[in-house]
Amino acid sequence: MLAYIVRRILIMIPTLFLISVISFALIQLPPGDYLTSYVAQLRSMGDNIQQEAIDAMRDRYGLGQPVYVQYFKWIEGIVTRGDWGQSMEWQKPVSELIWERMGLTVVLAVFSLLVSWLIAIPVGVYSATHQYSMPDYAMSILSFVGVGVPAFLWALIIMYFAQTQLGMNVGGLFSQQYLEAPWTWDRVVDLLKHIWIPGLIVAIENTAGEIRTTRANLLDEINKPYVELARAKGLTENRLIWKYPVRVAMNPFFSTVGWSLANRISSITLMSVVLSLQTTGPMQLRALLSQDMYLAGSFLVLLSTLTVVGTLISDILLAWVDPRIRMEA
Amino acid sequence: MKREITRRDFLRLSAVTAVGAVVAACAPPAPTATPVPPTKAPAPTAVPTIAVAPPVATTAPQPTAVPAAKYQEAPMLADLVKAGKLPPVDQRLPKKPWVVASYEGNGKHGGTWRRAFNGVSDRWGPTKLVDRAWAWFDKNLNLVPRVLESWEASKDGTTWTIKLREGLKWSDGVEHTTADYAWWYKNELNNKKVTPGVQTIWADPDKQYAKFEALDKYTAKFTYKKPKPMFIYNMVRGGQGGTASAGPITPSHFMAKWHEDTTTDKAALEAEYKKRGFASWEKFYVDRAQWWYLNIERPHLGGWVAKNEMAKELFVMERNPYFFGVDPEGKQLPYIDKVTHRLFESQEVKNLWVTNGEIDMQYRHMTIADLALYKSGEAKGDYKTVMGIGAGHVAMQLNLTTKNKLLNEFFNQRNVRIAISHAINRDQVNQLVFNGMYKPRQYSPIPMSPQYYEKLSNAYIKYDPDTANKSLDAAGYTKKDANGIRLHKDGVTPISFTIEGTDQAGTPTEDAALLVSKDLAKVGIKATYKYAERSLYTAHYTANDIEAAWWGGDRTVLPLVPEAQLFRGLNADRPWAVAWGFWYTNPQDPNAVEPPKDHWIRTIWKIWDEEVSVEVDPAKQTAAFKKLLDVWATELPYVGILGEQPTPTIVKNGFKGYPPGMPNDDPTGDEQFCSSETYYWDDPSKHMG
């Protein structure tokens, strides 16, 4: 088991390395650099920044150096000092900007994952055990609608109605008084008050697919002989379903937790841009547009790492449950 | 009480020649037709008065001090004073504080003012609340002392003597004296590491700095070799950091330790800048240590000090206990205790905050496109949409120095430019895109400006496609291709150019650009509007690779303050004369092109260099500037479309001090024009959040 885990972690290293190279390369693609867009933006806002100040900044961020030098300096900083470079737009170290946002993204992703499992499993089981019933049809149509309407479309409409009809404030994840407050219980409560709407919006988009997966997997499973055998032995229908078939049907969920996380992060990114949530999304979009390369690159690397780690955890769990996987890999 | 200042009021006022006393509070503005000899301060009246000085007054009169015993402490600070942590208010204020009245009566202490910002690059939003400097504008756009007690210029405009307020203190309680200015002069302005180039605003036309002398603790003298009539304008805003804008108002006692030449502990300085990730001390100094919102310990003179760094969700500012201003009743300003800026990353969320009543007072980031939305939310959000007058224009720039030979020939014909102007249906653009709220006009100073010049603002603005077609025919562009597009003189190339702009899809400015290109198509000119990402746009104009641009024009309230760069073709981001502008600034620039010998742009430059920029008398200066504008009215270098835009400011009910009809322009501080320290809540207890 330990050998398996070590092997999996070793595989992660080249993957992460590749991700960092590709992220950095992608961010270098657009013409110009941060300073050209920065200067343009300042001028449009009536700020006549001096050429000397621009030169000083170019020097400071090492923008005049070859790309590979910039890359290795960046990586060296990350690996040796946990220094993710400077955000040029925010004039702060990247590491001071990203962690809370990463945290909130993870919280939101996990929250929506749990919500959609909580919905998908019972609903899927019901659908499978009541195949071709009216609720089953209704469920499938609803789940298709969920797939069809992406979160970013919902988000603004929900935000608008929540505000105008229900008097709720949906923009942001905290009330103003908790924005810069230290983490206290009250702040957590405030977060919970705000997070459930965006969490639900993301969950709606992704639950649909999971309901269908549960239903299909379970349908496969309940036709198997062992279920028949159990039924013949006189087990109650409820115990019969929940005892084993459901658990087997859930396996693919846990094995693809990493990719599910990746999907959630995608939905959250777009939705957060609309709702101005303090997740990675809006800051990454801005960083991309203003070519704030270390910030944008760090986000891409970290988000990808998240799914790599998610996959790793699910693999280890699966291997722990099922010894065959260990041997195979 | 409230009093609206209409545009007409502004019109009547001649900030040009007038040197008159104006009662600051609620009295109607009183323009003075005849110049009053500006020698001494007017006699004190019952109400404390602020005297008005023209930009180049030889002496700025002195404000009347309120008796010291009357100064009132803000309740927020009372406990600190009682506990002995803060000296009492009388000791914190200068001997003769800046006495300023709110535009809507005397206010009360307390409350929080909520605003929104969108990141560190939006630093001017918060900064305009606190960048208090030597002088400021009264409601008639006359320049009056603010940080200074007075100033005096020699008759020829070469020598400027400024007098500081005695006992005026930095926000950390240290006194602000001419020693600060001397330190700045030696260690910033004349330090080649901190200031590598020449800072033109501190130099005369020959790029020579003034000689600086501190006559005593509160008096300083700047002596130039050539006249420097615009000198005092350098410091109407500033003191907040950044080599270009801080200027002399530099807290030397604080900055000394960040500066290699003056620090007593070089090792500590080195450790500090390395820790922050900078390669050298001067980079750290220029990029971070100077800025008030990044280095929050750095003292300044503004009404509020930063409580956290700006790179946060919520940027909080709290009252500066040492602020140097009082109201006519002796209350120390600012009235409002706390200002918060909340980060928004989507326009819609910001708009939701507005309609939800979560923005207390703000003009920045509010757009005319959303006016109907703001209006519809007024009742629920408990606010008013107060309309000001914007300096901005909707305009198009044809690059007269474009590298495209055929287009260059085309654009450089006066009749062609006039034909293009006549081809635009300004009324339609106005009605369709802006609900008819703008005014068709050329880019020019707006009516409230002392430099307003009607002939230019109305030049060739009539929609007249027939005349346009006839002029184009007469100019020799008669042949057309299969799509009805006229051909260049080579007989094969259709007249087609790209208008680059940076406006997002669905914004009114982009809509206007698309409409104008349709109008031009009707007279046989193909103009394609194209969005360019900002950095790309910059790259294009700096390389003179731009054919035409869609970038309005502001700075039309006091065009002389930013040295009328736009009118002289020096703002390359409004690229009507890119390569010529480069040549004027630096003939060695690789993209510089020398304009023809007898070209009219040389007339513009000549008028500026030899008349406007050296003229000490404001009336003569304005007259000279109008000569320059007359060249514009004849040659029409810039295709202006609409202007005099109404600008919406969100003002929460109960928020006082900002009446409608105020100018909105960068040099006049946008919505901080009426001195934000004098804004107040009629019931502060309701706005403590």
Add this chain to the structure above:
Amino acid sequence: MADLDQVKPLDTSPDIEEEIQSGGEKVYVAPPWKLMWWRYRKHKMALISTVVLILFYFVALFCEFVAPYDPDQAANQFKQVPPTAIHIRDTEGNFHMPFVYQHKRVQDPQTLQITYTEEPSPRYPIEFFVHGFQYKLLGLWQTDIHLFGIPQGKDQQGLFLLGTDRLGRDMFARVSYGARLSLTLGLVGVFLSLAIGVVLGGISGYYGGRWDIVIQRVIEFIRTIPQIPLWMTLSAALPATLSVEETYFGITVILSLVAWTWMARVVRGRFLAMREEDFVLAARLNGSSEMRIILRHMLPSFLSYIIAALTLNIPNMILAETGLSFIGLGLRPPAISWGVLLQEAMNLRSLALSPWVLAPGFAVVISVLAFNFVGDGLRDAADPYAR
């Protein structure tokens, strides 16, 4: 995101047992395509969706003909008109052919909000095949005939099925034109990803071994990076100087660069399963060449799967284009796509004052749903011999 590996067919048709019972022998002699069709037509939603999609693609192909107005024609008198009500009965209770009433426009001087009320007269009858703006049908024939419209009183009154936008442009025309870019982008993107997916997935599945490992690692790697942030980064790198056509192509390529991984997995899975099938073994023993085995035997037998997978991937493409354009990284005006229209519409002032400009959102939802149902039906029908 639909993943064929995880999502098993959604059975809405009670199989072909019914067919077996009713048709008896017919089932055993019917060719596969017939079996597929029998099964497919059982899926009612899929059938309806097929009709919807045909309609949508018809609009996309002939949008100039379908649209009654030029989608770029701005008109001050028609700013923010709500969808025009179509009447067949006038105020006196008499029936007519469908017609519309005259609008009266009122602008609130305070809020500047424009509202329209209906005047009881005059009536403008709706006609078919009316003359309107000039265009080239399919880029070939110059004409000015449009499907429908109101030929009279055009300056005073319009027929706006989906209302107009802030510049008085007909939303129906804009949605129709938008269909062309959005719907074809999905199609082109999917074929592009199919090309990559089939080649790489095929190699991976057929040859297995080292090839398989390498390609699987690449797929895993690409899927590790969250799609939207990746797409965002890639689109931000597209030069802004590109023309509409080039941007369109660029976005398509970017979307395909990620989407092929899904296709490749489907293809690989089928290859792996089929490699061991008896008929493949038989062909190999018969001495058929590898190429022949793949093209003649294996490809036809999983073509239906590929078609189903394709159909299920088109909506992802459409949504991705919409999302990217929506955040300003995709297509830009003057291009008209659903994403561009949504970017213009998704703001508070539209939601509050002219919600009908969100119509392109519904077009997106409907087409995505339709593709999902069709894909679902195809997947059910794909293996007519199953169960």
